[in-house]
Each structure stands twice: as structure tokens, then as C-alpha cells.
Amino acid sequence: MTSGGDSGFTVEDEAAAWAARIDAAPSAAHPGLEEWLKADPARAGALLRAQAALAMLGGGSLEDTRAPSETTKPAEDAGSVPRKRWRWLAGAVGLAASLAALAFLDLPRDETFEADRGEVRALALRDGSAVSVDAGSRVDVRIGKDTRVTRLVRGKALFHVAHDPGKPFRVIVGDVTITDIGTVFQVTDDAEAGFVDVLVSEGAVDVEAGGARTRLVAGNRARFPRAASKAPVSPIQTMSAAAMDRALGWTSGQLELDGEPIGEAVSEMNRHNHLQVRLADPARLAGEPLYGAFRLNDPIGFARAVAASVEGTATIHEDGIVISAP
Incomplete structure (x- = not known):
């Protein structure tokens, strides 16, 4: 399917076509x-609106309006969806999408999204926003x-x-x-340390914490006290493009390190895998710097690389991998 800009169809047109295809063969x-x-x-967001409109209109109850002679012809532009049916749906979406949006948005609804160990979820929200949830x-x-909220x-x-200025x-x-x-921004809840880490990739955010308001813009990163207290906000860091890519690497299944402590890298890897990595001597090894790029779904390769960096060994046991140093 071509983009709206190349085909002359709007995003809503194309979303309507996809909604019809998914409705016709959901599995x-x-x-x-x-x-x-x-x-x-x-x-x-356009696809969600189209699916909502289709649901309101009775889902797959739309008739195939092609003439009998057309039934053997390849479908145009919309894959397996008959062209007239798709066009009818696109028009219906134009009339019903606003009603569907109101039906959803007028009634606040709580939704919970979780990612299990070893899983990263990318989700579309009903307002057109999206969120990637880490393991x-x-x-x-x-x-x-x-x-x-x-x-x-x-x-x-x-x-x-x-962005919606009237509804932050x-x-x-x-x-x-x-x-x-x-904006595009990342938030990390470091509850154990008592801080919230905020990183802005695009645009800007205002952060209210510790009785103060701080504005972060693209390329900024800062840590804020998680509990209402007078604990000082950490200085705002200005990150390079490479550092930003490393920090967001988890969204594409990568763990990229540039001198971060081995202990932190092990914790990050363990959140993404059932096979857990342990340090035989955390007091000695956890603070050592580590460099390189690793696949988050490859704990064995990661453990071997860490062991090589400390001139040690990585031993696989039934309950995990143990990294030891001489």
C-alpha cells in the first residue's frame, strides 16, 4: 500500500482500507x-479511529458491491478489500470517526499496559500518541x-x-x-535509588518535582527526587546524539554501553531475560566499566563479553550464568 502523499489518498482513506482488511481476516x-x-x-491513531468507526457500523456487515464480473479481478489499492466497499467505508469513517472519537474520549477509561521479562511492547494510545514499555x-x-494522564x-x-495544547x-x-x-521523551522509575530519570529526545517537557519546576529540551537529561522532598535536582545533562542513541537502544533490542558499570549492565540484561547473569564477586566487578553493543536477547554472548573484559570466565549453570574473575 502506498502512502497518502504518493497515492492521492488521505491517511484516513488508507486507515479505512487497513481496518476493513483486518476486520475481514482478524487472525x-x-x-x-x-x-x-x-x-x-x-x-x-488514524487506524484506531477507523477501527472504532467500523465497529460502530457493524464490523464486517458491509456488503460486497462489486458486480459479478469484477469478483475475479485483483483488488485495487486496498489489497483484498473490494474497492467500492473500501471507498464506502472511507466515506463512513469521515462521518462516523468523530462520533467514535467522542464515544471513546468523552468517557475516560483506565488502561494498564505491562511488559513481562524479556518483552518490550510498543502501543498506540487512543489519542494518537504511542508508548514503548520496557521489560x-x-x-x-x-x-x-x-x-x-x-x-x-x-x-x-x-x-x-x-500534542494537544488544550489537553496536556x-x-x-x-x-x-x-x-x-x-515531544518524545523517556521516563525511568529508579524506585530503589529514589529518583526519576527523564530524558528528552524531541521537543520539551516541564518537570515538577521537589517543589520546583524544570524545563528540559531535546538532548537534556536529569534526575529528580521521586518523593516530595527538598532533595536537590541533579544538574541537567546535555547529551550527544550518540549518547541519546545508546540510552534509547532498548527500544530496538540493543544494550549499548560506553563505560557504564558492569553491575548496571547486568541488571539491565536480567530484566530482559529469564536466564539470569550473576557476578561471583559483585564488590569487585560491579563497578568496572564496560564498553560495547549487545543484543538484549543474548545473555550468554553478553556474559562471555563481560568475562573477557575482566579476564575472567562465564560459567553456565542450570539456574543462570556466573561471571568470575581471577
């Missing part, structure tokens, strides 16, 4: 759908007519926010509130 694979969604962040993390989302209950998440998108972690100003 089937749909080649090209993932690429279509990735090409434009607005498409995820072992949970977010609670509430989107209504006048409200967009997400609570990061634990772990780490990356938010791609559909807020992320709450403990006593910290992050308010979007049209």
Missing part, C-alpha cells in the same frame, strides 16, 4: 501493515475528553506524544509530574 497476517504504521506516527515495566493510562508504576517507558499529556511517577510540550 491473518497483513503484509505491509507494520511498515505503513512506522512510516508516519499519525497513522496509528518488567507497567504504565496506567487514562485518556478522556479533558484528561490525558499516564502513571509509570514501575520501570521505563518512551512516550511519543500527539502528563506522566506521573511518585511525586514527580512530567508535562509534555510536544
Whole structure:
């Protein structure tokens, strides 16, 4: 399927076609759908609206309006969806999408998204925003007519926010509130250390913490006290493009390190795998720097690389991998 800009069809037209194809074969694979969604962040929201409109109109009850002689011809532009049926749906979406949006947005609804160990989830929210949830993390989302609030209950998440000046998108972690100003940003709940880490990839956010408000812009990173206290906010860091890529590497299954402590790298790897890595002598090894890029789903390769960096060994046991140093 071509993009709206190349085909003359709008994003809503194309979303309507995809919604009809998915409705016709909900359990089937749909080649090209993932690429279509990735090409434009607005498409995820358009598809959700089209699916909502189709549900309101009775799902797959639309008739095939092709003439008998047309039934053996390849479908045009919309894959296996008859052209007239798809066009009718596209028109219906134009009439019903706003009703569907109101039906969803007028009634606030709490949704919980969790990612298990070894899993990273990418999700489209009902307002057109998207969130990537890291392994072992949970977010609670509430989107209504006048409200967009997400609570990061634990772990780490990356938010791609559909900006709406009249309805700010807020992320709450403990006593910290992050308010979007049209942006892409990552939030990490380091509950054990008592801090919330905020990294801005695009745009800007306002962070309210410790009785103060701090604005972070693209390339900024800072840590804030998780509980309402007078603990000072850490200095704002300005990150290079390479450092930003390393910090967001988990979204593409990578762990990229540039001198971070081995102990932190082991903890990150363990959140993504059932096969756990342990240090035989944490007091000696945990603080050692580690460099390189590793696949998050390859704990054995990671352990061997760590062992080589400390001139030690990685031994695989039934309950995990142990890294030892001479």
C-alpha cells in the first residue's frame, strides 16, 4: 500500500482500507501493515479511529458491491478489500470517526499496559500518541475528553506524544509530574535509588518535582527526587546524539554501553531475560566499566563479553550464568 502523499489518498482513506482488511481476516497476517504504521506516527491513531468507526457500523456487515464480473479481478489499492466497499467505508469513517472519537474520549477509561521479562511492547494510545514499555515495566493510562494522564508504576517507558495544547499529556511517577510540550521523551522509575530519570529526545517537557519546576529540551537529561522532598535536582545533562542513541537502544533490542558499570549492565540484561547473569564477586566487578553493543536477547554472548573484559570466565549453570574473575 502506498502512502497518502504518493497515492492521492488521505491517511484516513488508507486507515479505512487497513481496518476493513483486518476486520475481514482478524487472525491473518497483513503484509505491509507494520511498515505503513512506522512510516508516519499519525497513522496509528488514524487506524484506531477507523477501527472504532467500523465497529460502530457493524464490523464486517458491509456488503460486497462489486458486480459479478469484477469478483475475479485483483483488488485495487486496498489489497483484498473490494474497492467500492473500501471507498464506502472511507466515506463512513469521515462521518462516523468523530462520533467514535467522542464515544471513546468523552468517557475516560483506565488502561494498564505491562511488559513481562524479556518483552518490550510498543502501543498506540487512543489519542494518537504511542508508548514503548520496557521489560518488567507497567504504565496506567487514562485518556478522556479533558484528561490525558499516564502513571509509570514501575520501570521505563518512551512516550511519543500527539500534542494537544488544550489537553496536556502528563506522566506521573511518585511525586514527580512530567508535562509534555510536544515531544518524545523517556521516563525511568529508579524506585530503589529514589529518583526519576527523564530524558528528552524531541521537543520539551516541564518537570515538577521537589517543589520546583524544570524545563528540559531535546538532548537534556536529569534526575529528580521521586518523593516530595527538598532533595536537590541533579544538574541537567546535555547529551550527544550518540549518547541519546545508546540510552534509547532498548527500544530496538540493543544494550549499548560506553563505560557504564558492569553491575548496571547486568541488571539491565536480567530484566530482559529469564536466564539470569550473576557476578561471583559483585564488590569487585560491579563497578568496572564496560564498553560495547549487545543484543538484549543474548545473555550468554553478553556474559562471555563481560568475562573477557575482566579476564575472567562465564560459567553456565542450570539456574543462570556466573561471571568470575581471577
